[in-house]
Amino acid sequence: MSHKAERAVKFIHELFLEIEKSHPETGFNTPLFDQLIEALYVYRDHKDVELFKIYSISQHLKKDMTLRDFLYWIVPVERYLNKNLKDEDFIIYNKDDKSMEKKKNTIPLTIILDNIRSSFNVGSVFRTSEAFNVEKIFLAGYSPDPSNPKTQKTTLGSHEYVAWENHAKCLDLITDLKVQGYWVIAAETTNHAISLEKPFKFDKRTAFVFGNERFGMDPQVIEACHETRKVPLGGIKNSLNIANAASICIYEFAKQYHAWKV
């Protein structure tokens, strides 16, 4: 693709995104929509079949279409640009429920992320923790925190609504939390791990520790925890992505806690 064509198709893509963003308020009867049609029309007689296909999108765009149908037509543009969409490219447009800000009732659960390498995984845990009203997240070892712009991008703002703190050494943190009366659980797929689904005790606050993407949890850290739990798996692979594992653990804890509270 020539640089010129790439720039023009990128512009078309940006128009799609702008229209998507403003649609809930404005609908499609806007100058931006007309501009998009005009930009697509540039390729009306193009010899390049792929660019001609970009033009043909214009034939499907109608001002009274639904947003879902409209977004169906962004896909060929993204494929053309070889654009690999990340999670944060989507969710931005969902409206947050700001009325919840003052109503937050945290659940007695703290998450410890020990030596997590990927800011995407940390951001994902922030989002789940915020959604389930987790009390606090500790970022132990070298886990990136939301002061890192890359991590901040992946939390989609959720770090503003969950308490978090850095801690250099996970072992010291666990010792501190135990002194404060926490029940500390290692989330890991060891042989002696009990099932995540076993009833939790709610007479103490709970902390769940998660380990590194490649190496899992440090055996010394597992040893320091009160117990080890695992998400029971039935496949050939014996572990989950850390952020997925954390989501399931948080969900199970929250489900049991809310059932216990009533």
Ligand SMILES: C[S@@+](CC[C@H](N)C(=O)[O-])C[C@H]1O[C@@H](n2cnc3c(N)ncnc32)[C@H](O)[C@@H]1O
């Ligand atoms: C990708 S896993 C590490 C896998 C590592 N290759 C291993 O085999 O130990 C990263 C972290 O996710 C969590 N995790 C993954 N699968 C889990 C499961 N089934 N139950 C509980 N935690 C899990 C653990 O905290 C683990 O340290």
